[in-house]
Amino acid sequence: MDPFLGTEALAAGSLTRYRLKTRFELVHRNVYALNREQLTPVQKARAAWLWSGRRGTLVGLSAAAVLGSRWIDARLPAELNQRSQHKTPGIVLRADTLGPDEIVTARGMPVTSPARTAFDLGRRRGLTLAVIRMDALMRTTGATTSDIATLLTRHKGARGLVQLRRALELVDPASESPQESRTRLLLVKAGLPPERSQIDVFDRDGYHVGRVDMGWETWKVGVEYEGEQHWTNPEQYAHDIDRQAALEAEGWRIIRVSAEILRDRPTTIVSRVWLALRAAGAPVQPPNLNL
Known part of the structure; x- marks a missing residue:
């Protein structure tokens, strides 16, 4: 059940x-x-918007959530653009200048447009997290790097533009998970x-x-991130074995990545990828292992 205004529920x-007091x-x-x-x-976004008297505009992660972006931590506060001196726990208030074309309506609430939302998320400290959030948002909304880059010119004095430019070089809306x-x-x-x-592989018969x-389709080297279900679900695990065998039959070398390896042994991933590329004949230089 969505959050609601108590006075409106009582009046209706x-x-x-x-x-109201016992169940809510x-x-x-x-x-x-x-x-x-x-x-x-x-x-949380709706609750914050109602708190504003339906006058605020949802921004940042709240806008991203309302626009359909996934992988947003539910523990984080809502974000609202409203020039107000009245603060409240659980809501981050911002006072950015938003152009008329930078606000859209989603789920009946005003939110920053996909491009403006990505523009804001990409400027926040932490390049990796910024790119992850932009990947998810762009995949969901179809916002493009050119859409976002247009706002760089419009908001030349905004903070974090150096990072945002780098993030725009790194984003990939094809990414399916953080x-x-x-x-x-x-x-x-x-x-x-x-x-x-997201490289589709076909055999000789199509x-x-x-x-x-x-x-690297050129060298038939692939990297697969496999979540917990790939290791704990017997049916999924069996499917993965068959699938890897089919890919290898087509000449592909597949490096499988788990959460533990990504978190604790990133150089292992890099070394395995580099060795696979070298074995495939790719002219790659020794990788940077200072990660």
Whole structure:
């Protein structure tokens, strides 16, 4: 159930004061949600917008969530653009200047456009996290690097533009998860940038063998990030074995990456990729292992 204004529910007769106090929790002033319910990023965004008297514009991660972006930490506060001196826990207030074409309506609420949202997220400290968030947002909304780059000219004095320019060089909307984005960025930093992501592989008869997360089609070297389900689900695990065998039959070398290797042994990934590329005949220089 979405957050709502208590006064409106009482006026409509849909709730009594007793039920309001016993079944619902006060999130912000006059804004209620079900007791013990963990609010999603979208619900947090709606609660913040209602708190503003429906006058604020949702920005940053709240805008991204409302626009459909995934992988947003539900523990983070809502973000609202509103020039107000009244602060409240659970809402980050911003006072940015937004052009009329930088605001759209989504789920009945005003939010920054996909391009403006990416522009804001890409300027926040932490290049890797900025790229991960931009990847997810661009994949969902179809925003392009040129859409975002247009705002660089419009907002020349904004903070974080140096990082944003670098982020625009690194984003890839084809990335399907934060961990895929992290793996790609690791390889870029090591000096082994993949040629492309989501590579469809077909056999000689045109049968679709599988899709590789990222890699080098020229050299038939692929990198696959595999989440927990790939190791703990027996059916998925069996499917992965068959799929890898089919890819190898087509001459592909596949480097498999787990969360543990990505977190604790990134140089192992880089070394395996480099060795596979060398074995395939790619003219690659020794990678940067200072990661």
